[in-house]
Amino acid sequence: MEDGVITREQALEQIATLLDSPESRFPLNFNSKMPRIRELFHAATKNQWDPKVDIDWDKLDVSKYTQEQRDAARLYWSRRAWGEYGAISESPALQIRFADENRPSDMQMFFSIRSQEEARHAEVCHDLAEHLGGYIEKPISQLFQGSIASHGVRRAALAAEVPLEGIIAALVCTAEEIAFDVFHHLEDVTEDPVALQLVRLIMRDESRHCAFGWYFLEEICDDLTDEQKQMIQEAVVNMIEKVELNGYHSVWLAPDSEATRKEIETDEITHAAGLGATTEELEKPIFVKTIARIRERMAKLGIDMPKFTHPKVGEF
């Protein structure tokens, strides 16, 4: 198969999904049943931004960086763009799930703008990579693709046997919470004014994405059975062990290989240049703290999380 060519020869899969039941739209209701989530939708509507006009691209002076720094940063921001891109199809899958399960319209509305925000993030990360010398279309080594290709949310979102509560707990309250804390930290360590502006704008959106997850879980937690809580716990553990500890957000957590070492080096050079990345040393305590906070918040909802281990972090 040629790159970028539409072909009917692509591989197919057949998996049972929510789509196997006929659509039944009525009665149709748009009343707000989760007002805090409706508020988030309205806040997002008020706070839209456009990478093309709301970033001061003129302030990006690439000449002050070495070729090595520019190359590292363009790979770093390309990688960020790949991650954000994943959400462009994961977010709509959840939106379909909300509709098919007749969840409160607040959730569908919020996710309609969440998808747009994810596209904006992908666009702006791509644009920064372009300014730094050119966006890169794939990881340097195919070996690293496994860590960042997908965390399976899109498929899970359409699979009836995977409970929605578990997906939101894993994706939003865990993965997005981790991503948010990293962005928060990036705000402290990023020196380039344009990269910093970008980090801040993304972080503002991400704070709403995280709030959505917790508002949702808080709203439903009183009605959860022990079995459902167990499923949520399993989904969260799976996300941490199989996705996060495999390097989805933080490259230094990926299994050791030449490809991983190269990606880590890229982050270190980008970080030293003040262009937006961070290092294992700085990020490790933040990551541990985030997991501890997630554990604490989940416990308040009656969901217990076990300890985790990772060769570079130990038990946490």
Added chain:
Amino acid sequence: MNGLPNTLVGPAELETVRTFVEQRFPLYMSPTIDSIWKLYDEAKQGRWNPQRDVDWDALSAEDYDEDVRRAARRTYSRRAWNEATGLTETPALLIRFCMETGREIDPKFFLTVRNTEEVWNIECFDRVAEIFGGRIDRPANPAYEAVFNQHRHRRIIDYSQTLDAYVAVHAAFEDGLEYVLSEAWRSEAENPVIAGMFDHIVRAKKRHGTFGWLYLEHRAPEWSEEDRTRIADELVTYINDIVLAGLQCPWLSPETAGAEAEADAVTAEAGLGAASKEAETGVLVDFFADARSRFEGLGIALPRINSNRLGWL
């Protein structure tokens, strides 16, 4: 017999769909269809806020008699039912564009904005219905529900539905039709709040229709004769089974959508953002002629279609 076309009477059990397995890398993210990228930029810059940009306080049901209020709430409820299609159709299209190898980045980005704009339309229509007495949560005649319950998101995800044919029918033709109709509703709106609301909605609808045609223009050189025939066939099915079954204009199907048709007539008469049957007939006839000519330019022969209520189109 419920009077519905066969394609609208679905089976109770459905076969499991086959979907594409995504190959994410290489991931091309630089613009490839400049015209659609420009549309995406326009959509971002044309953003608005239904809460803030429509003077809702100035829209008062007290200014209208009971018959008009009843009609307006039904007209705007129906519009919200129709817009609700976007809550699953646009996300499914986004997924499909992402899963099918080689699909361009520009439509993906554009569709994320369209998704939000459709929700803003729902918010507006729902709010108007609420102001005029409260949203009605389903059609008066259950048979009319089938026109809305088309399960489009399933079709889109299913690999056997070709994406270009779907875009031709539902983005170029359908969104184009909804644009010209909403323009007519805007021009007939005497109430300034409703007119102001439609100013925003029409701008977005214009972009949605434009997107479909631009994408087809980009793709057309790649089509085979089989692709073109398929697009024409799907257009004919859509027109017969959906448009002429009253999705956009309920007066086209008085046997299932009589209550909604009567409501639209009263809403139009009151200047609340609807158009008369006569005015909509003109819009439909002109649109069909224009669409036929545009499809012809793409090598697609859209046959003449006979309708009891519109004659030969």
